[in-house]
Amino acid sequence: MEQHNERYLLRTQGLTKIFGSLVANSGIDLEVKPNSIHAILGENGAGKSTLMKMLYGVYAPDGGSIMMDGQEVELHPPTKARAKGIGMVFQDFRVVPALTILDNIALSVEKGILFNRNKLKKRIIDVSTKYGLAVNPDAYVWELDLGQRQRLEIVKVLLAEHTRVIIFDEPTSVLVPQEVESFLNMLRMLRDDGYGILLITHKINEVLACADQVSVLRSGVLTYTANKEDGLTADQLISAMMGDKELKIVEKESFESSANELAIALNAGTIKGDYGETVLQQVNLQVKKGQIVGVAGISGSGQRELAEVLFGLRSLVKGTLEVGGQSIKPDVRAFLEAGVSFVSEDPIKESVIPGFSILEHMVLDGMELKKKGLGIDWKKLADELQNSKEAQALALASGNRRADTLSGGNVQRMVLTRALIRKPDVLIISYPSRGLDIGTTRTIQQHLIQLAQQGTAIVLFSEDLDELFKLSDEIVVLAGKRLSKPYQTTATDVGQIGQLMLKGESA
Numbered sequence: 001m002e003q004h005n006e007r008y009l010l011r012t013q014g015l016t017k018i019f020g021s022l023v024a025n026s027g028i029d030l031e032v033k034p035n036s037i038h039a040i041l042g043e044n045g046a047g048k049s050t051l052m053k054m055l056y057g058v059y060a061p062d063g064g065s066i067m068m069d070g071q072e073v074e075l076h077p078p079t080k081a082r083a084k085g086i087g088m089v090f091q092d093f094r095v096v097p098a099l100t101i102l103d104n105i106a107l108s109v110e111k112g113i114l115f116n117r118n119k120l121k122k123r124i125i126d127v128s129t130k131y132g133l134a135v136n137p138d139a140y141v142w143e144l145d146l147g148q149r150q151r152l153e154i155v156k157v158l159l160a161e162h163t164r165v166i167i168f169d170e171p172t173s174v175l176v177p178q179e180v181e182s183f184l185n186m187l188r189m190l191r192d193d194g195y196g197i198l199l200i201t202h203k204i205n206e207v208l209a210c211a212d213q214v215s216v217l218r219s220g221v222l223t224y225t226a227n228k229e230d231g232l233t234a235d236q237l238i239s240a241m242m243g244d245k246e247l248k249i250v251e252k253e254s255f256e257s258s259a260n261e262l263a264i265a266l267n268a269g270t271i272k273g274d275y276g277e278t279v280l281q282q283v284n285l286q287v288k289k290g291q292i293v294g295v296a297g298i299s300g301s302g303q304r305e306l307a308e309v310l311f312g313l314r315s316l317v318k319g320t321l322e323v324g325g326q327s328i329k330p331d332v333r334a335f336l337e338a339g340v341s342f343v344s345e346d347p348i349k350e351s352v353i354p355g356f357s358i359l360e361h362m363v364l365d366g367m368e369l370k371k372k373g374l375g376i377d378w379k380k381l382a383d384e385l386q387n388s389k390e391a392q393a394l395a396l397a398s399g400n401r402r403a404d405t406l407s408g409g410n411v412q413r414m415v416l417t418r419a420l421i422r423k424p425d426v427l428i429i430s431y432p433s434r435g436l437d438i439g440t441t442r443t444i445q446q447h448l449i450q451l452a453q454q455g456t457a458i459v460l461f462s463e464d465l466d467e468l469f470k471l472s473d474e475i476v477v478l479a480g481k482r483l484s485k486p487y488q489t490t491a492t493d494v495g496q497i498g499q500l501m502l503k504g505e506s507a
Contacts, residue, residue: 008033009068009165009196010055010086016063017050024050026220028064032165032196037187039199039207041241042217043437044409045395048200051217052167055198056088057081085164087157089171091408092348093149095141101152102137109159127158131186142274145300147175154186166190167198170408172206175299175463184210202409202437204234216240242439252449254490255473261289262325263457264310264340264426269319271305279305283319283483285476287426287457292448293486294468295461297478298501303430303461304345306478310428310459311335311342323426336366339425343432345461347415352403358414359385359399365418390420393443409436420447427451430461445471465494479504 008031015028025047032038042048053059055066060076067073068084075081081088095104102121110120121137128135133151141149150171157166168187172180187210191197201207207214214232216224224240226232269283279302287293297303308314309321312328312335321328323338335342344350353361359382363369367385370377382399385391394413397406403414412434419427432448433441448471452458462468468475474486477500484500 011067012055012064013067014064015051015054015061015066017047017054017059018062024220025054025217028217028222030215030222032198033213034164034194034196035191036212037191037197037199037210038213038215039201039211040215040217041201041204041207041237043241044407044413044440045397046217046437047220048217049169049407050220052088052169052198052200055081055165056086056167082160083162085162086167087160087163087165088167089150089153089157089169091169093153095149095152097140097142099141100137101135101139101141101144101155104141104152105137105156105159108156109161123159124155128155131158131189132182133186147179147299150175164194165196165198167200169200170202171199172201172203180206202441204237204438207237208232208234218243238438241437252471253453255291255452263287263289263291263323264459265322266310266316267320267322269309269321270317271302271309271314272317273305278317278481280478280483281481285310285459285483287459289425289455289457290452291474292452292458292460292472294472294475294489295459295478295483296463296465296468296475296497296501299463301478301501302481303478306483307342307345307428307430307459307461310426311340313342341419341422341424341427343415343419343427343429345430347411348408351415352406352411354404356403357400358397358403358406361403361414362399362418362421366422367418385421388417388421390417390447393447394420394440409440412436413440416444416447420451423451423454424456427456427458428461429458431463432460433462433464433467465497468497469494477501477504 010032012028012030015025017025028051040048050059054061055075057075057078057080065072066075073084075084075086102117102124105124106115106120124135124137133155135148135151135155141152144152157163172183175183184206187197187199199211212228214226214237215222264287266283266285269280270278271280271283273279283306295303305314309316312330312332315330323335323340328334328338359378362385363381367381370380385399394417396413396417397410403411406414416432419429432444436444448458460468460471469489472489474488475497476486477484477497479501482504487497
């Protein structure tokens with residue numbers, strides 16, 4: 001990469017962005033230095049995504065300035081930001097599933113359709129080998145799990161001409177625990193090679209492990225900045241993020257249920273993937289009323305396919321599925337009527353209808369309509385949503401906000417509120433804390449515990465083993481196309497479950 005002598009690679013002064021009456025960022029002063037990892041912390045809705053999108057040129061600032069190379073620069077649209085050497089790895093990846101890794105990268109870094117494929121392949125292999133990213137240029141994107149897609153995005157940024165500042169937006173939210181340390185090592189290597197790194201994250205332990213500088217955004221304002229040599233602590237950072245808010249303590253009582261209270265049962269199930277391949281076979285899963293069963297597994301082990309079967313989005317090839325003791329056909333309406341709710345692993349892609357408001361999304365999922373003459377009383381619906389304890393606890397954005405303009409964390413709040421507000425008999429939920437700050441995560445975890453105490457059966461998919469152990473009564477593990485027997489969380493540990501994730505029960 002190119003070397004520059006300035007003390008900073010990028011600097012903002014008074015940077016401001018306003019959407020209508022919402023001041024998303026106000027007077028932001030920020031520096032990105034070479035050979036440095038600068039972490040940005042903040043609760044969901046604090047303005048982190050807006051700030052990063054200004055630095056990458058998605059949004060034009062409404063006030064303030066951005067400096068590079070000692071001069072004020074204009075970064076909007078993103079082509080200008082990339083030309084200045086700014087790259088960004090988004091939460092929702094910008095890839096074409098039908099193309100190979102090589103062709104996806106070519107779309108980004110090559111100037112035309114006529115390029116040397118072998119030369120580009122060598123560049124991909126060289127950079128991925130150097131930084132431990134392990135991508136196969138000939139693999140199709142549809143074959144990749146989320147962690148592999150992220151590696152593709154990182155290689156794309158590194159191969160772009162002039163890249164010197166790289167923005168990572170919640171990068172470890174798609175990684176399993178075993179992949180996180182490798183990712184942090186890669187960040188350290190990029191720092192040592194002279195890049196300036198902006199790391200957007202909610203995970204304080206990762207900040208403490210790799211950041212040279214930390215800034216905290218709260219309600220669109222930069223309220224705290226400190227350097228590694230200042231002696232950063234988790235308590236300091238949590239206090240800076242939360243302000244006067246109290247951090248909830250998640251407490252769970254031991255689970256007790258009689259043997260005849262099965263809420264959902266999958267027996268001897270065989271499940272195929274999107275392309276006809278067998279993903280899981282001879283799967284048995286029983287969840288009782290009031291029980292939380294955690295499903296662990298390395299990304300791509302069949303979590304999505306199993307979750308979709310449990311909500312009627314995917315048919316079983318073999319086996320039976322019962323809800324409340326009754327066989328049920330693979331039809332989403334039938335599952336909803338049977339009291340089953342679902343939170344998918346990728347809500348931005350799968351749960352957002354462009355142009356629809358949050359309130360309209362709630363109505364589509366069964367929120368009871370309020371009639372007004374021959375029409376709908378939208379104001380009454382909006383008031384009911386705003387006053388619900390679920391929306392208040394999760395700080396849901398205003399019901400008239402368009403869902404496709406929300407940050408990833410706020411989309412997660414929307415789908416979680418929608419699921420919780422229904423008070424389902426069965427909840428199938430994937431990665432509930434992905435992309436959420438520590439305060440919201442604790443709130444959601446407490447809500448899940450309360451739902452279970454009220455009798456809801458919960459199937460919890462997560463790659464965060466700490467979360468699984470904190471919430472689950474039993475844990476089952478996906479590995480080698482099989483689902484393990486249930487393990488009582490009080491009689492096992494993270495190490496044993498981690499080994500099962502990697503090797504399966506037959507190892």
